[in-house]
Amino acid sequence: MSGFQEYLSFAKLHPDLFVNPPTGGFTIILDEDEIREIEAFMAQKLSMRGLPASLAQVGIVYEDQYGRILRDAVHFPDGSPGTYIRFVSRAVGVPGVVILPMYQGNILLLRRFHHATRRWHLEIPAGAGSAQLTGEEAARQLLLRDIEAITGSLVPLGRLDVGPGMAADGAELFYARLASYGQGNRREGITEVLCLDLPAFERMIRENEINDGFTIAAYLHAKLQGLFEQTEQ
Amino acid sequence: MSMLEEYLAFARQYPALFENPAEAGLTIILDVDEIRRVEDEVSQRLTAQGFPAAWAQVGIVYQDQYVMLVRDAVRLLDGTVDTCVRFVSAAVQVPGVFILPVYQGNVLLIRHFRHEARAWRWEIPGGFGMPGMSSEENARRELAEEIGAAIIRLIPLGCVYPDVFSGADSIDLFFAEIGTPGAIETQEGITEAVTLPVQTFEQKIRSHEITDMVALVAYTRAKLQGLL
Numbered sequence: 001m002s003g004f005q006e007y008l009s010f011a012k013l014h015p016d017l018f019v020n021p022p023t024g025g026f027t028i029i030l031d032e033d034e035i036r037e038i039e040a041f042m043a044q045k046l047s048m049r050g051l052p053a054s055l056a057q058v059g060i061v062y063e064d065q066y067g068r069i070l071r072d073a074v075h076f077p078d079g080s081p082g083t084y085i086r087f088v089s090r091a092v093g094v095p096g097v098v099i100l101p102m103y104q105g106n107i108l109l110l111r112r113f114h115h116a117t118r119r120w121h122l123e124i125p126a127g128a129g130s131a132q133l134t135g136e137e138a139a140r141q142l143l144l145r146d147i148e149a150i151t152g153s154l155v156p157l158g159r160l161d162v163g164p165g166m167a168a169d170g171a172e173l174f175y176a177r178l179a180s181y182g183q184g185n186r187r188e189g190i191t192e193v194l195c196l197d198l199p200a201f202e203r204m205i206r207e208n209e210i211n212d213g214f215t216i217a218a219y220l221h222a223k224l225q226g227l228f229e230q231t232e233q
Numbered sequence: 234m235s236m237l238e239e240y241l242a243f244a245r246q247y248p249a250l251f252e253n254p255a256e257a258g259l260t261i262i263l264d265v266d267e268i269r270r271v272e273d274e275v276s277q278r279l280t281a282q283g284f285p286a287a288w289a290q291v292g293i294v295y296q297d298q299y300v301m302l303v304r305d306a307v308r309l310l311d312g313t314v315d316t317c318v319r320f321v322s323a324a325v326q327v328p329g330v331f332i333l334p335v336y337q338g339n340v341l342l343i344r345h346f347r348h349e350a351r352a353w354r355w356e357i358p359g360g361f362g363m364p365g366m367s368s369e370e371n372a373r374r375e376l377a378e379e380i381g382a383a384i385i386r387l388i389p390l391g392c393v394y395p396d397v398f399s400g401a402d403s404i405d406l407f408f409a410e411i412g413t414p415g416a417i418e419t420q421e422g423i424t425e426a427v428t429l430p431v432q433t434f435e436q437k438i439r440s441h442e443i444t445d446m447v448a449l450v451a452y453t454r455a456k457l458q459g460l461l
Contacts, residue, residue, distance in 0.1 A: 064284075118257075164398040220438065
């Protein structure tokens, strides 16, 4: 099967990824003749900018064990043609998990090295979900793997659009009260587990020492749901 | 130039993207012979899982005018080897910019069509940084382009990494007091701009009507800095 035919089959298999809502968005074109016209138009445009014409090719333009990059043919809101890329994770239907771990009224923060940024970050546990587990089960398992934690209660904090590792179905956020925790998992790049009171944690967000988006989003939801006030009582 | 040669040249040009700090436990391998050994080992593993051996190839494995995908050979803490992929913006090491705009005490949000989600989201304005411009200049440009607004006061809110698991790039955040908004940039999939009192904005975060992570982070920083 050619890359292009594979793309059309993928579109048939995942119609929700190719939804065309009413006006104002970017309409995906799946008609083969129209796609060819858009590719020719884009190839000319790219060549004029000194870029390879092959960057106009519609289809599954990259694939590995984690996901695919799709290049779709689209009509922009004013009707003009173009192409648009997006990453689609293989784990369709499996959101990631992000957990704000609390121990005796304090927040646990990991010092963790990430390959993608080649830096250490101060962050809360996060990772991929699993098709075999519920979000809560995945959260408990992740806490055990990352910081040897035994989780007492878990409070769902809702969802984020984007999940760790570009998880297609976003992430489920949780607030966890831990019964115990241990060492950070060195294999996961975790070199330290910090136990901070709320003012220290907030200062680190304010002063840019915490710059992980998942951590700050989970904190905000817990704050707006009044969970820190309950802890303090 | 072969894919590997191109990759090694890229590594020499951007050493910060290939740093191997002590204790990191995830060392990038740049020695050609070692890379070849890692590729062989990983390709055997992939084949055993029914995947193409080509997915073990180290290099810049995808590249277009916006983004590149880099596959590195790495050594883990226990000595085992693997390959890891990461997204790097085509404008290498130029941070994106997003701005929390406040007009007459109310937060301004745009309704933006997100191609990857095939749905509209309530977001704050922003986008890629243009090389050669400072983040402040990029913030002014983005606000002018997306909502036709001039900035009265611009305050940095620090940076955020939207996905430390897959992307090398950070975003610089700003708080902006703006003048009267003008025309919105419909061509970029923006259909509407609304201004909301802070309480309503918070309520919409709580009820998950606002799910844009960048908006949540900018709001949190602005709140903790006493700007709202």
